[in-house]
Amino acid sequence: MNKSAFLLPAVAVVVVGLLSSVFIVDERQKALVLQFGQIVRVKEDPGLSFKLPLIQEVVRYDDRILSRDFEPLEVTPSDDRRLIVDAFARYRIADVERFRQAVGDGGEEAAARRLDSILRAETREVLGSVSSNDILSVDRAALMLRIRNQAIAEANALGLQVVDVRLKRTDLPPENLAATYERMKAEREREAADEIARGNEAAQRVRAGADRTVVELVSDATRQSEITRGEADAERNAIFAESFGSDPEFFEFYRSMTAYSRALTSENSTMVLSPDNEFFNYLKSDEGASAN
Incomplete structure (x- = not known):
């Protein structure tokens, strides 16, 4: 028992x-x-x-890849245009022995806070060395790579491996938004005014060219018409001259009849002429023939 x-x-x-x-x-x-x-x-x-x-x-x-979001960070680029940057990092514990020696009993949360400090400092340094246009452009992937590369050495001292750093959002501070909007609006209005001025200039050139073309066409048409009219008048005079040469008496009779037709346009036409005027020679001849 x-x-x-x-x-x-x-x-x-x-x-x-x-x-x-x-x-x-x-x-x-x-x-x-x-x-x-x-x-x-x-x-x-x-x-x-x-x-x-x-x-x-x-x-x-x-041992997995962990993710850590930064608190929104204000940076001042080289052009003194303040920006609010929201970013995150992905990392993993690469050397657990060094990690333990660096953070002790604080564990992963303590390491994440120290990594935050490293990445925030590197983000300020890298983004502060370039202009805001570079940060806002599509080429900012190179900036994120620089931040990661500069943070690698300090993170290695903690036994951490920084896998990637990404900028999620980049915004202007609220107090700068209105001023930025007005500046962008003024720039767009200036560009629009420039385009309108260039358009008006081009329209004026087109109008001037059209007006010049019209003047040239009218002048050429007038010249051709005057040439044609002159040639027609010359041909008419040649015909008259030939007719006059063939039968001068008939030609004289024809011209007198035409003159009577143009002068006596109404039933009550009145003409005051001297008795010996030659205008009515053919009428006088008719009256003489009737008397005879």
């Missing part, structure tokens, strides 16, 4: 000791075996492992 009473507690102690000496490392973790606060072993491979019960303890750290 006394033997059984002694054996059962001993077996229980052995079982508890065996269970406390076994630990499992998940594939998403890395582990440190500590003895009186000192690192005695690093366990990075997943699976079953052993430690000294009661004397040694196991501390596990996440």
Whole structure:
């Protein structure tokens, strides 16, 4: 009876000791075996492992890529145009032994806060060396790479590996938005005025060219018409001259009849002429013939 009473507690102690000496490392973790606060072993491979019960303890750290959002950060680029930058970083614990030595019992949250300080300082330095247009342009990927590269050395001292740094948003401070909007509006209005002026200038050139073309066409048409009219008049005069030369008496009679037709345009036409005027020679001849 006394033997059984002694054996059962001993077996229980052995079982508890065996269970406390076994630990499992998940594939998403890395582990440190500590003895009186000192690192005695690093366990990075997943699976079953052993430690000294009661004397040694196991501390596990996440081996996955972690994400950390910055608090919105105000930066002043080289052109003194203040910006509010919202960014985040992705990192992982690369060296658990160095990580433990750097942050102690503070763990991952303490490391994340120290990483925040590093990245905020590097972000201010990099973005402060360029203009706001560079930050707002599509080429800012190069700036993010510079921030990451400059933060790598300091992060390595913490046992961290900075995988990536990204700028999520870049905004103007609220007090600068109205002034920026007015400046952009003035620039667009100036560009619009320039375009209108250039358009008016081009329209004036087109109108001047059209007016010149019209003058040239009218002048040429007038010249051609005068040439044609002159040629027609010359041909008419040649015909008259030929007719006059063929039968001068008939030509004289024809011209007199035409003159009568143009002069006596109404029934009550009145003409005052001297008796010996030659205008009515042919009428006088007719009257003389009738009297005879």
